[in-house]
Amino acid sequence: MAEDDSRASVVPVLVLRKITQILRSFSVDQPELTLQQIIRTTGLPASTCQRLVRNLVVEGFLDREDDHYRIGLDFVQWAAPGTFGLDLVRLTRPALQALRDRTGETACLYVRHGPFRTVVSLAESRHPVIRLFVVGMVMPLHAGSAGKVLLAWDPTARQEAVRHGLGRFTDHTVVDIDELTDQLAAIRRAGFSASFEERDAGAASISAPVFGLNGELVAALGIGAPLQRVSPADVERLAPIVMELARDASRRIGFRADAPFAVRSATEL
Structure with a gap:
């Protein structure tokens, strides 16, 4: 038996x-x-x-x-730590769609799993020429604005990215740890990240952090577009919109600015 x-x-x-x-x-x-x-x-x-x-x-x-x-999206949501699974996608959906509508560009929500970031939700641009994103798409942390947002507000993410290795994707990819550290400090001060051709030639993105109930970093919300529509000259116009909708997404999942983790992160990172 x-x-x-x-x-x-x-x-x-x-x-x-x-x-x-x-x-x-x-x-x-x-x-x-x-x-x-x-x-x-x-x-x-x-x-x-x-x-x-x-x-x-x-x-x-x-x-x-x-x-x-x-x-699959279900697997991504179960695997990604620090998220609320389907609730995260459902609750932030209005902010994601508003970001797409106000900027005209594809808006994506990213979560981190180890040294990678994954698209868990998106609202696609209505332009005939777009940057291609799909739910479940996996990308590195150190190349691209959303990944750098996840690195900037999460020391554990930085450690995992460095341990995995800072691979080069284009001539604009930052692979020097000191240069990356300086960039992340500037991103925290600005409250957003903008990147141009770091992962793909001709690609641009702008992203900002989404915080959870206790002030912990939960996700990154951002837009991705062809460089001909979003250039460095457009950052001043678009970054405030991205940050506004990322704050809206944070509020929708219960973020409070006076949460202990948020206060500690602001002073310790």
Whole structure:
């Protein structure tokens, strides 16, 4: 009887191991994969991999668009620490849409997981030419305004990013830790971050922090656009709007400016 119980407990563990292999095949460099790519990366039998991937889509662990798969929104929300899951997305949605409407550009909400940031919600620009963002998109922290916001208000994020390595994506990517530290201090003083061509050529973004109930950093809210529509000359006009809507998002999830964590962070960071 004991042997039967032991054998029965092994089967679910083996299935979980295969699921873990599938999920780990996605990375910041390859956020979207075809089924054949997943099969090659995991080394799983094609029929087994196809069945598990199909089930992961049904359960929300993976999202599918045409022949490509990516990490699902449900999984991102469960995995990201410091968030309120679906409540975070639902409660901040009005601020996200208002940011899109007032700036005309795609607005995104990002949360951090380890040394990466992930888009958990977006309101897409109505311009015919846009920067492409999708829910579940994974990006580095040190390249781009939203990632730098998460770094600027979260010392743990800085430690994880440095430990993972500051990879170069363009000629404008900051890979020197001292230069990055100076930038983060300036971002905290300004209350927002603006970046140009740090992760992709021809891309621009402006982001600001979203704080939770106790004043802890929860997310970054920002806009992303082609450089021809958002240049350094537009920051003075757009940054106040981004900060205003990030404050609105914070209020919607219960942030209080006198929260102990908020006061401590302002003086210690």
